[in-house]
Amino acid sequence: MIVILKENPNPRQVENLKHWLQSQGITIHESMGVHQTVLGLVGDTTAIDIDLIQALDIVEDVKRIQEPYKKANRKFHPMDTVIDVGGHKIGGGHCQIIAGPCSVESEKQIILVAELCKKAGATMLRGGAFKPRTSPYSFQGLHSQGLKFLLEAKKETGMPIVTEIMDISQLDLFEDVDVIQVGARNSQNFELLKKLGTLQKPILLKRGMSGTIQELLMSAEYIMAGGNPNVILCERGIRTFETATRNTLDLSAVPVLHQLTHLPVVIDPSHALGYSKYVPSMAVTAAATGCDGFEIEVHNDPAHALCDGPQALLPEVFADVVKKINAVRAALGWEPTGK
Amino acid sequence: MIVILKENPNPRQVENLKHWLQSQGITIHESMGVHQTVLGLVGDTTAIDIDLIQALDIVEDVKRIQEPYKKANRKFHPMDTVIDVGGHKIGGGHCQIIAGPCSVESEKQIILVAELCKKAGATMLRGGAFKPRTSPYSFQGLHSQGLKFLLEAKKETGMPIVTEIMDISQLDLFEDVDVIQVGARNSQNFELLKKLGTLQKPILLKRGMSGTIQELLMSAEYIMAGGNPNVILCERGIRTFETATRNTLDLSAVPVLHQLTHLPVVIDPSHALGYSKYVPSMAVTAAATGCDGFEIEVHNDPAHALCDGPQALLPEVFADVVKKINAVRAALGWEPTGK
Amino acid sequence: MIVILKENPNPRQVENLKHWLQSQGITIHESMGVHQTVLGLVGDTTAIDIDLIQALDIVEDVKRIQEPYKKANRKFHPMDTVIDVGGHKIGGGHCQIIAGPCSVESEKQIILVAELCKKAGATMLRGGAFKPRTSPYSFQGLHSQGLKFLLEAKKETGMPIVTEIMDISQLDLFEDVDVIQVGARNSQNFELLKKLGTLQKPILLKRGMSGTIQELLMSAEYIMAGGNPNVILCERGIRTFETATRNTLDLSAVPVLHQLTHLPVVIDPSHALGYSKYVPSMAVTAAATGCDGFEIEVHNDPAHALCDGPQALLPEVFADVVKKINAVRAALGWEPTGK
């Protein structure tokens, strides 16, 4: 970390800053320029809060050299993390497709969709039992009954299940869930992240609606710092000024994350686009990034099941998307999904 | 709500949509244009999910006429909500200043700062016991001990206290807290909002970092739908492309919110700006919006207490800010703060 | 267009609005609801300014049904526009790769890079003679001499050239240029767009840094309204809060634009990413969108030619990117680039 001091800083404040830094175990290299003094901080600066220093009266600017995350940092763990979910590997060249309806509606529905998704090439089943909805008056999911139906579908099809938790108090219900999903709105719910850090179960962590890539990695670091290394990152669109799509899918996040971290990266085109008509094209496009997985909404009858329809694909459309994803992967020399 | 259908829509899908809408208690007025059919939905459409309809194959566009919030809506409750906190009123022309340190550090510190803030004109005390920090390696607050120190400061000074909750599991500790604050990162933590809706205690609800004004009102609606009408809204800066300030303080939110809702609106310039040098100017500026309160960080020794310094004002600077806030209020014909 | 009036609007203002609309050739269908009156506007509403109506005192909201662009609208021109540039077709399944250095530095350099690009599979040559630079103290391009060198390179290699205009006064110099590029900063320079509308030369129109997709189409409409149908749209990244990449490449723009317009769409990954390390991955990813072309910066020696280096690819890296672009296109059943 480099701290650039203002011209003629208050010497008492400079001393305070230096003592405080040294008390945190940091060694300071000071160099004086014509107009400015620069402090080079050597040591483990991950616990140093850059905002705090940046805002001091005497400080012109601060520049972090070391990233503020350690366990998620590829520099310290060059090998890809590979996460095993019921025999299906994610990361390190292994790519899985997670598919299923937005909400679990009934046992019959979830089993039917699960079978159709599996047939089309999906290897994991998604489905919402607890649904974060903007309006308190909207359907909020079937809760524990929804989880029960999901587990039935797992029994019927053998597919591991991925489903979203919304609060620590729900955790007991997630014992048989294979991957716990943390939604975009909870991506900086630090108490929840800390709790999930005490498990060993894989966590699918979604990027916040206005979360930077570094913030996503800091949220992963919360889980990993607690002792759970099994974090799967998920890009699902960010909020921008553009309204033609619900969010803006930031596919550049894949090469950026693959450079910065060893954790696997999954793309969710359904929530990013918000309109089913654009989902197939962007799912196939995402395949060319070399992402480690996909999370795609599929429903047997979107037109009827209104509450699920908008961003869900029909099973036959989904099957075609999977074929194209694998055609793109093959063209780029990568193993097919599901391996 | 108005639904604009595409040209030549699939008739079966149109019938599905109409049946579903009718099953929700909605009456449909259909009108055919040259190219397009428009459905006018009459009835209580607050529970209708606009995104779901918007994304149907047969739908060109949807336009909500009625706002999706009821209890927070000024149309249905024209009179300003006035919230009483330990004898101090917020809303309806009453304006309070909430001040104090970012974090509670010790009993001595919080009592000292509380006394200085009170002397300068603050009527409520803020202080963080549970701190949401981007990094798991940063100081996370004194937790229950911090709350204890805050309550001591309340006893010493008589100031009601405002402090942030981060998870439902902490709720028992907040029994003697006067106003529970929900931070920007939890502004769509719907499980937490629902739980706070079961209380009668005032809730200070911060706008999310990328939260629209409508989303803020929907989050307030979650609390109110549960039975708690005592919601104070707080604008604290939104995330934009500009980096000269930590966030962009959206002061237009005050006239917009005052038009849309009867709930009081508080401005937090400290978190919005992120640099103490800009806080005084923007706190005084905010006063001219006619906002119903301020939340301002004050610390007795920002330069020493590094973890608190950047956006906190010195007590003497804060005292000057309060004077100017009241000068502006007087110039515009408003009662002084603290009444 | 649908205009939703407020409850109990001022009748005089409603009459004013209706007369004004009728004077614009619009027929009005009025329908009264319980709380609100809705005006349905029938006729050519492209010239009606939605912002103006939206902001009237008596108006609750306005919803455009018809898009405000006509000539660029696929609804009225369902067939893809195919633009011929020196025998190379763009659009309608034809995809071209435009490559070359950011700036023209010397005759020798531009000819060398052109030859390398052509060998690698590019069919058009780009190179900047007039460079929009944030700082007045930065290198601003070789101007007319740069154009002369580009024309030399065209003569040597037979590649049509694409280069940026910055002001109407430069137009005479562009007589032998094959495609005139309008940069992101000029995407709403309406006087320039109108002037380019009087030509028949193809225009490569870049999306503004904070330009919506609809604004891009309105800018295209400016050129087309003047009589020039040869507009190529270019997505080059939008400004968001994320700083890991220079801009956020919005690849969803391709399926969205392909649905809304018949004009060809080109992707510029170099300017969007800003770092050469991420460009190959995103160029290949863009191929899977089915875009109609690419604009990629290539330089023979980025490390030496500092002014060009950051986002430019080495020729050998570029050659590999072209191979992969075509592998992806083949996997999806599309013709190779350059056809």
Added chain:
Amino acid sequence: MIVILKENPNPRQVENLKHWLQSQGITIHESMGVHQTVLGLVGDTTAIDIDLIQALDIVEDVKRIQEPYKKANRKFHPMDTVIDVGGHKIGGGHCQIIAGPCSVESEKQIILVAELCKKAGATMLRGGAFKPRTSPYSFQGLHSQGLKFLLEAKKETGMPIVTEIMDISQLDLFEDVDVIQVGARNSQNFELLKKLGTLQKPILLKRGMSGTIQELLMSAEYIMAGGNPNVILCERGIRTFETATRNTLDLSAVPVLHQLTHLPVVIDPSHALGYSKYVPSMAVTAAATGCDGFEIEVHNDPAHALCDGPQALLPEVFADVVKKINAVRAALGWEPTGK
């Protein structure tokens, strides 16, 4: 400027970089850390392109210490610039109100509005003759005739006039205009800025829709580098995700700009908000920032003159706004506007 190199950089590339920097007149202080080498660049780095260096393979990061603008920089010109427009001073404690209609519609209209604005306390007259409109089918202004009407209004009322230029080719028509306005869409039209730099006439430079504060200052630097020191900066709202207002008015820009530059700063609440109902509140709020001027749209009959209505105030509302602006200024110890 500080350049942080990656671990084990290619030595040839490091040498290239160092030679290139030295050839630009920069002295380099090199310091080796455990993992990283840091180059401190001493000298005039304003002409060094930070993006170019940042993106080199061997570079981890670059940090500018010196701002990239010189003539606009308060560090080198601590005294406020005061600009005289027909005897009315802007800057250095002098604050002027520029008011008038969005578009000039007729000689009668502009004279009437000018008289009403003057009576209410405005000291300069605004009015558009060349109008940047998103749609080519919208009214584009009266052009040279509009300028003629403005000059008539100046003659009648004695008010200096402020009006927008859209292209260099229009410059001859602006000879008698007192302040030339550059609109948000042209704020990085560098050729236009360079041309305006050759004049001595005051330029009112609007911030771009997605322009950072630093970019605004760089655009001012373009004008000043050409020899014209008379630049007035104008904040007029930035583009964000929020749609309740047309843009988000960034009032923090005033204290930030007042710290960074000596140039005067004007606020345009009309374009920022987009709805006349919010303009009075935000105009009065802006007064408390200590800005050096206001640009406000006023129209004698917004309801009738549809093309002007939405964001314009009625003269009587405007008069009340001016009173409140001056009440706020008096409360904060500042001279009234117009002095």
